[in-house]
Amino acid sequence: MEIKVCGMRDWENALELIREIQPDWMGLIFYPKSPRFVPDEAAGQLAQLEVRKVGVFVNEELDEILRKVGLFRLSAIQLHGKEAVETVRELKKKTDAEIWKVISVKSEIDWEAFREYLPLVDKFLFDTATVEHGGSGRKFDWKALEGYPFDKGFLLSGGLDAESTDELLALAERIPQFQGVDLNSKFEDEPGLKNIKILKIFKEKLDHS
Numbered sequence: 001m002e003i004k005v006c007g008m009r010d011w012e013n014a015l016e017l018i019r020e021i022q023p024d025w026m027g028l029i030f031y032p033k034s035p036r037f038v039p040d041e042a043a044g045q046l047a048q049l050e051v052r053k054v055g056v057f058v059n060e061e062l063d064e065i066l067r068k069v070g071l072f073r074l075s076a077i078q079l080h081g082k083e084a085v086e087t088v089r090e091l092k093k094k095t096d097a098e099i100w101k102v103i104s105v106k107s108e109i110d111w112e113a114f115r116e117y118l119p120l121v122d123k124f125l126f127d128t129a130t131v132e133h134g135g136s137g138r139k140f141d142w143k144a145l146e147g148y149p150f151d152k153g154f155l156l157s158g159g160l161d162a163e164s165t166d167e168l169l170a171l172a173e174r175i176p177q178f179q180g181v182d183l184n185s186k187f188e189d190e191p192g193l194k195n196i197k198i199l200k201i202f203k204e205k206l207d208h209s
């Protein structure tokens with residue numbers, strides 16, 4: 001199962017994460033209202049990290065997204081707002097980076113609303129719907145995923161913690177398109193600073209269950 005660790009911004013913490021966990025993806029948040037927001041000044045260090053980086057954007061201008069892709073050497077773009085299909089189509093014409101569309105879940109999911117995104121995106125990512133958009137530390141009811149109708153792979157996020165591994169592995173058995181997890185606030189000592197020991201426990205439980 002793939003692991004994305006989101007909301008990184010501290011250089012030493014990021015180096016330790018890569019050394020100890022080797023995540024498949026590291027998430028950098030470019031939503032100015034987030035307590036995990038990464039400023040341009042951090043690019044000099046973070047762009048050099050030897051890990052695939054995904055930039056998280058909420059209803060951002062395309063030019064600004066593309067600027068960050070270059071500045072931070074992003075491998076993927078996570079669209080975490082209400083980005084319309086036409087916006088995603090325009091973005092896809094302008095970048096080789098992967099594009100991920102977030103599906104924010106309140107209760108039931110209107111799958112047909114996402115069908116048009118299929119040819120344009122590399123993954124979906126499910127998260128709990130909240131006014132802050134992300135990083136809520138809250139799970140949604142994963143029963144909503146049981147009817148997932150597409151072949152496209154997806155990541156799951158929203159309040160995942162070190163105790164979630166058994167349930168996650170059971171879900172992956174039932175839904176093969178479930179490719180990986182996105183870990184954030186439940187693994188933090190403070191916003192933007194991850195507790196590597198707890199992440200290690202999570203990874204070991206996932207690998208040895």
Ligand SMILES: O=C(O)c1ccccc1NCC(=O)[C@H](O)[C@H](O)COP(=O)(O)O
Nearest residue numbers: 006034133134135136137158159184185
């Ligand atoms: O984490 C944030 O501060 C954030 C703010 C606004 C949009 C997205 C944000 N995070 C993006 C992610 O992909 C998180 O990992 C995801 O929301 C899950 O977070 P958590 O519920 O804390 O596990």
